[in-house]
Amino acid sequence: MFVEFQHLSLEVNFWNEVFNLFKFFLNKVDNILLINSKLYLKRMTLKQNLIGLNLGDLEKIVIEFSEPKFRAKQIFEGLYQKRYSKLEQFSNLSKKFLSELSENYEIKFLEVNKHLKSKDGTEKFTFFVGEEKEVEAVWIPVGDEERKTICISSQVGCTLSCAFCATGRLDFKGNLKPSEIIGQVLKVEELVSDKATNIVFMGMGEPMHNYNSVIKSAHILHDKDAFNLGAKRITISTAGVVTGIEKFIENKEPFNFAISLNHSDKEKRKTIMNVDEKFPLETLLLAARNFTKTLGRKITFEYVMIPEINMGTENAKKLVKIARSVNCKINLIPVNTDFHGWRRPTDEEVEIFKSQIKESNVPIMNRRSPGKEINGACGMLALS
Numbered sequence: 001m002f003v004e005f006q007h008l009s010l011e012v013n014f015w016n017e018v019f020n021l022f023k024f025f026l027n028k029v030d031n032i033l034l035i036n037s038k039l040y041l042k043r044m045t046l047k048q049n050l051i052g053l054n055l056g057d058l059e060k061i062v063i064e065f066s067e068p069k070f071r072a073k074q075i076f077e078g079l080y081q082k083r084y085s086k087l088e089q090f091s092n093l094s095k096k097f098l099s100e101l102s103e104n105y106e107i108k109f110l111e112v113n114k115h116l117k118s119k120d121g122t123e124k125f126t127f128f129v130g131e132e133k134e135v136e137a138v139w140i141p142v143g144d145e146e147r148k149t150i151c152i153s154s155q156v157g158c159t160l161s162c163a164f165c166a167t168g169r170l171d172f173k174g175n176l177k178p179s180e181i182i183g184q185v186l187k188v189e190e191l192v193s194d195k196a197t198n199i200v201f202m203g204m205g206e207p208m209h210n211y212n213s214v215i216k217s218a219h220i221l222h223d224k225d226a227f228n229l230g231a232k233r234i235t236i237s238t239a240g241v242v243t244g245i246e247k248f249i250e251n252k253e254p255f256n257f258a259i260s261l262n263h264s265d266k267e268k269r270k271t272i273m274n275v276d277e278k279f280p281l282e283t284l285l286l287a288a289r290n291f292t293k294t295l296g297r298k299i300t301f302e303y304v305m306i307p308e309i310n311m312g313t314e315n316a317k318k319l320v321k322i323a324r325s326v327n328c329k330i331n332l333i334p335v336n337t338d339f340h341g342w343r344r345p346t347d348e349e350v351e352i353f354k355s356q357i358k359e360s361n362v363p364i365m366n367r368r369s370p371g372k373e374i375n376g377a378c379g380m381l382a383l384s
C-alpha cells in the first residue's frame, strides 16, 4: 500500500513536472519546426499592447501576477497621465514584476508613415495599423483660443459612402482597436511635443460602427487619472447610425455628440448619404429628440454646405424647421471636396445661408476647416 502510494506520488510529481514544462513551452514558443533533424523554436506571438486597456483590464492582469490591485492604477496613470512609452519608466513597480510583465506585455506606440505640415499650423499624420492598413489623424491648434484639437479615426476606411467624403471612396479594411485609437492621440502628442485640449472622432470611419472601442477609448481620454479631458471636450460624430445613437443614450454617455445632418430634405438626403436608406431622416430626428430629452443637453448638427445641392431658401427653411424641433446647435462647414464638379460656397453664399437659418434661434457656428493644403480638412482624409 505504502509502496503504491509512493509510486503514485512519484508519478503525480513526474506528470506535474511534464505539465509545467509543457506550459512553459506553450508560453514561450509559438512555432516548433523540425528542419534537417534540428529543432527550431520560434516565438511568434506579439506581446499585448498595454495601450488601450482600461483600469478593469489592467486589474485583471495584475491579479494574474499576484500583485495587489492598486498596481493597476499605477500602470493606468503611467500610461495615460504620464504618457510613458517604455515599461522601464515605471519606477514605482518592482524590477521583478516589470520583467515578468514584459514577457507578455509591452507599450507600443503607433508607427508614423507620413507627417505633413500646413501653413495654418495644422499637421496631418498617417499611421500604420497592421499590414497594408493606414489611418490618419490631424493636429489642429487654434492659437488665440488655446484650443488644440486632435481629430482621430475610428476605422480603416468606411463602409458608408457619403458622396462628398473622400474617406468613403477608400476600401473598408476594418475597425480600429482601442490601442490604435488612443495610440493616435499618444503619438500625435509625442510628435508635436504638446498635449491636446480637445478630441474629435471625426477622422476616417463611422464611430457608431465601432461603438465599443470608440466608447472605451473616450472613457480613457475622459478619466481623471488618465488623459483627464472633460466630457465636453470629447466629441463623437455620426453620419446618422440610429442604433448607435440609441445605445449612446441608453448608456447615458457624457460626451459631446454630433450628427452629420448635411441635408434638410428627407428625399434628397438619401442622394448624398447612403446611411439615410437604412436610417431615414425622420427616424434620425426622433433619435436626436430622444437624445436631448433623455440626456438633457444639446446635440450638434453638422451641415456640409454644397452649393446647388443642399443650400438655398427651400433647404434653409427645412433646416429651420428641424432646428426648431430639436434642442440643437448647428455647425456649418463649407464642402472641401470637388467630386461631381461641386464647388465650395463663396463667403457671401455662406453668409446668406447663415442668415436664412438664423430665425431658428439656435446657435450657429461656422466651422473652420483648416489643413486643406495637406488634405487634412474635414472629409479629405483618404491617405493622400
Ligand code: SAH
Pocket (backbone or CB within 6 Å): 164, 165, 166, 201, 202, 203, 204, 205, 206, 207, 237, 238, 239, 240, 258, 259, 260, 262, 302, 303, 304, 333, 334, 335, 336, 337, 369, 378, 379, 380
Ligand atoms: N462618419 C462620421 C465622422 C467622420 S466625418 C460622420 O459622418 O459624422 C466628420 C465630419 O466631416 C462630418 O460632419 C462630415 O459630414 C464632414 N465632412 C465629410 N466630408 C466633408 C467634406 N468634403 N467637406 C467638409 N466636411 C466634410
